[in-house]
Amino acid sequence: xxxNELLNExxxxxxxxxxxxxxxxxxxxxxxxxxxASDNKEYTDLTSKESKGQPGLKNPEDMDALLRxxxxxxxxxxxGRAGGRLTTKSLLTLRADHAAAKDAVFMDVxxxxxxRLGMFTVQTKCVDKNQFLTRPDLGRTFSDEALNELRxxxxxxxxxxxxxxxxxxxxxxxxxxxxxxxxxxDGLKSKGISVGTPFFVKYGRxxxxxxxxxxxxxEVVCVLLGERPGLATxxxxxAYIAYKATVGMPEARRTVVSNIHKDGIAAxxxxxxxxxxxxxxxxxxKSGVELQS
Amino acid sequence: xxxILSVGIDIGTSTTQVIFSQLGMDNTSSFFxxxxxxxxxxxxxxxxxxxxxxxxxxxMIDGEAVREIVAAEYKKAGFTPSEVDTGxxxxxxxxxxxxxxxxxxxxxxxxxxxxxVSTAGPDMESVIAGKGSGAAQYSSDESxxxxxxxxxGGTTNVAVFxxxxxxxxxxxxxxxxxxxxxxxxxxxxxSESAAIAAREAGVSVSVGDTAxxxxxxxxxxxxxxxxxxxxxxxxxxxxxxxxxxxxSSDFVVNKRLRAVCFSGGVAxxxxxxxxxxxxxxDIGVLLGEAIVRSGLCSPFKLIGAAETIRATVIGAGTYxxxxxxxxxxxxxxxxxxxxxxxxxxxxxxxxRCFSGDDRFLAERFSWYLSQNDCRNAVLAMDGQTNPSYxxxxxxxKTIARALTTVLPQGEAIMIVLRHDMAKILGRLLREEVKxxxxxxxxxxxxxxxxxxxxxxxxxxGMVIPVIVKTLIFG
Numbered sequence: 023x024x025x026n027e028l029l030n031e032x033x034x035x036x037x038x039x040x041x042x043x044x045x046x047x048x049x050x051x052x053x054x055x056x057x058x059a060s061d062n063k064e065y066t067d068l069t070s071k072e073s074k075g076q077p078g079l080k081n082p083e084d085m086d087a088l089l090r091x092x093x094x095x096x097x098x099x100x101x102g103r104a105g106g107r108l109t110t111k112s113l114l115t116l117r118a119d120h121a122a123a124k125d126a127v128f129m130d131v132x133x134x135x136x137x138r139l140g141m142f143t144v145q146t147k148c149v150d151k152n153q154f155l156t157r158p159d160l161g162r163t164f165s166d167e168a169l170n171e172l173r174x175x176x177x178x179x180x181x182x183x184x185x186x187x188x189x190x191x192x193x194x195x196x197x198x199x200x201x202x203x204x205x206x207x208d209g210l211k212s213k214g215i216s217v218g219t220p221f222f223v224k225y226g227r228x229x230x231x232x233x234x235x236x237x238x239x240x241e242v243v244c245v246l247l248g249e250r251p252g253l254a255t256x257x258x259x260x261a262y263i264a265y266k267a268t269v270g271m272p273e274a275r276r277t278v279v280s281n282i283h284k285d286g287i288a289a290x291x292x293x294x295x296x297x298x299x300x301x302x303x304x305x306x307x308k309s310g311v312e313l314q315s
Numbered sequence: 316x317x318x319i320l321s322v323g324i325d326i327g328t329s330t331t332q333v334i335f336s337q338l339g340m341d342n343t344s345s346f347f348x349x350x351x352x353x354x355x356x357x358x359x360x361x362x363x364x365x366x367x368x369x370x371x372x373x374x375m376i377d378g379e380a381v382r383e384i385v386a387a388e389y390k391k392a393g394f395t396p397s398e399v400d401t402g403x404x405x406x407x408x409x410x411x412x413x414x415x416x417x418x419x420x421x422x423x424x425x426x427x428x429x430x431x432v433s434t435a436g437p438d439m440e441s442v443i444a445g446k447g448s449g450a451a452q453y454s455s456d457e458s459x460x461x462x463x464x465x466x467x468g469g470t471t472n473v474a475v476f477x478x479x480x481x482x483x484x485x486x487x488x489x490x491x492x493x494x495x496x497x498x499x500x501x502x503x504x505x506s507e508s509a510a511i512a513a514r515e516a517g518v519s520v521s522v523g524d525t526a527x528x529x530x531x532x533x534x535x536x537x538x539x540x541x542x543x544x545x546x547x548x549x550x551x552x553x554x555x556x557x558x559x560x561x562x563s564s565d566f567v568v569n570k571r572l573r574a575v576c577f578s579g580g581v582a583x584x585x586x587x588x589x590x591x592x593x594x595x596x597d598i599g600v601l602l603g604e605a606i607v608r609s610g611l612c613s614p615f616k617l618i619g620a621a622e623t624i625r626a627t628v629i630g631a632g633t634y635x636x637x638x639x640x641x642x643x644x645x646x647x648x649x650x651x652x653x654x655x656x657x658x659x660x661x662x663x664x665x666x667r668c669f670s671g672d673d674r675f676l677a678e679r680f681s682w683y684l685s686q687n688d689c690r691n692a693v694l695a696m697d698g699q700t701n702p703s704y705x706x707x708x709x710x711x712k713t714i715a716r717a718l719t720t721v722l723p724q725g726e727a728i729m730i731v732l733r734h735d736m737a738k739i740l741g742r743l744l745r746e747e748v749k750x751x752x753x754x755x756x757x758x759x760x761x762x763x764x765x766x767x768x769x770x771x772x773x774x775x776g777m778v779i780p781v782i783v784k785t786l787i788f789g
Contacts, residue, residue, distance in 0.1 A: 086458075087459075200704070201703050204704050209742060212746060278346075278347040279348065280347045281347075284701035287642075288702065288734075289704075290703070290704050290707050290739040291642055291736050291737075291739050293739065294642065294644070294742050295738060297742075298738075
């Protein structure tokens with residue numbers, strides 16, 4: 023039975039159960055209208071900004087005002103409801119966003135990207151994703167072999183050491199790294215600041231930068247790290263920058279630039295800003311809260 | 316928070332005024348993100364007296380007397396021109412049509428402070444008055460469309476704001492001082508517009524007659540009817556077109572107006588009442604009463620104005636300055652830059668630049684310069700929200716190649732973008748162009764034909780104060 027016949031059959035049964043007679047065609051048209059579906063219609067990406075910008079609420083008092091409110095927040099307002107529940111579209115969008123968030127956490131960063139950017143990979147003491155998620159302590163420590171590899175492959179004593187790490191979102195690295203990395207490094211080079219060898223840390227947390235700064239004797243260290251995804255975006259990256267970082271130093275010594283993604287600050291613009299910021303940190307010889315005051 | 320001092324000077328048809336305000340700037344973004352500097356507070360700290368605009372002849376402003384008024388107000392307020400960071404001098408209504416208005420304006424703006432800019436034109440005036448009156452704020456707070464009517468001595472400036480943004484402007488030659496009389500109520504002046512209104516009203520008035528209140532009321536009823544037609548309250552039979560100010564925009568409203576707000580000197584007789592109908596020796600009181608009587612307000616909610624007679628001067632002093640985005644790039648020592656014409660690329664033209672077509676850009680840019688007879692212009696475009704590094708690099712190369720061939724030696728390359736990408740573009744441009752200054756700012760919305768003023772960088776050089784003007788002199 024093809025889809026059409028199946029649908030006809032269902033409609034007939036429902037009508038029969040209701041003990042009524044009705045025009046099958048009319049019911050089908052009404053159903054199609056409600057679902058907004060037809061076979062040759064292109065499916066929209068539910069997680070896209072355009073799709074989320076469409077209010078689900080039917081007949082709002084002031085459509086313009088609703089659209090304006092929606093444009094000011096990623097929160098799911100004006101989505102409408104079906105009785106006491108979410109509409110099908112709202113539910114599917116939520117699930118799609120949740121799936122994107124899970125993917126961001128559990129996927130690995132595409133190796134072709136790292137190859138293209140000339141980055142080699144070192145791994146923390148974590149052996150897999152599950153351990154990375156359940157053992158934060160291992161996510162900020164390296165084996166001796168890993169540290170030796172860093173020493174042998176990287177330029178020692180750079181003014182600035184930049185590297186990337188998956189953190190909690192591989193998607194963030196894939197979305198931003200290719201654009202932010204050259205924006206920072208070219209910017210620093212044009213200021214005459216020496217930049218170390220870039221690499222990638224798998225299963226890494228923020229504090230890996232303390233060990234790395236010590237190991238490579240970097241004056242300033244900057245890690246580009248994928249942030250824990252939410253339902254608004256899975257692509258958010260942050261840069262954690264520290265002057266003469268040491269293991270066990272207070273968190274307040276880190277300067278953070280967060281919210282780097284396509285709906286936050288664009289990766290290239292953030293890169294240009296970070297290059298200036300690192301120059302400022304080198305000049306001030308301090309970072310984090312101390313830099314601000 | 317850093318405060319800057321801003322001055323507003325308005326030379327209107329009937330009055331000249333000066334105000335000072337303090338604009339507070341602060342980083343509104345969190346500790347953990349890229350800074351975002353915004354104007355967070357606006358406080359009026361000095362309101363000057365209201366002076367009659369001094370005229371030398373009926374077609375000439377007395378520039379020297381205006382300068383004396385302004386100088387005296389600076390002294391009374393306790394400020395010197397060198398302390399003033401920003402602001403605007405605006406010449407409005409009939410004063411803008413005097414023979415020496417442009418000269419007076421330019422002279423005053425250089426006297427008033429280094430980055431005090433000059434503006435004129437009925438459209439600009441309408442927007443400024445609507446911001447000063449509080450109509451723009453109301454429309455933003457209530458998220459609705461509001462119309463502001465600034466009824467001064469010579470003109471009525473109309474502006475519609477929707478969610479705080481001006482969406483439509485217009486101007487009519489309707490005002491309180493278009494008929495004037497002396498102490499004995501003998502008519503001394505009838506403007507062209509008032510003569511038309513008298514004909515429409517079927518009354519005869521001439522200079523030398525004694526003013527008859529009932530006749531003047533009929534003339535004011537015609538004006539009120541014209542305003543009703545202008546706003547679409549009653550059907551337009553062409554009456555309002557007879558009073559349209561030359562050089563003003565087509566007034567089109569395609570939104571339902573929720574509220575109406577009045578400013579300008581006549582507004583005081585709409586919101587309040589005055590027993591002496593011929594006070595001020597003009598038709599101001601009668602015009603206000605005629606508007607109330609006409610029922611113009613009945614389809615709308617009538618909202619109170621934060622400022623009436625001072626709306627324009629406060630708008631000029633408080634609402635003209637905005638700030639650029641906080642991640643920008645520029646060469647030192649260039650500012651202030653005043654009255655730079657804007658050449659804006661369309662989306663299609665912009666994508667040709669992103670794809671590297673420098674010859675096309677050079678052609679368009681040099682055409683614009685020759686059309687407008689100027690040495691340099693701001694190159695404006697929307698930009699992209701999340702461009703790739705390679706795309707920005709290509710764009711920088713394209714702009715560098717095109718503009719260095721077109722611009723005379725030493726002229727700066729100036730870029731204004733809407734989307735946040737000015738810092739990276741500016742830096743890449745400076746790498747391409749070593750022998751001339753570069754300015755690249757963003758988060759500024761401009762249109763083709765606008766003029767832009769850029770002040771000295773503020774807040775540790777993170778932002779540049781910007782004034783965008785629609786028209787200087789038509």
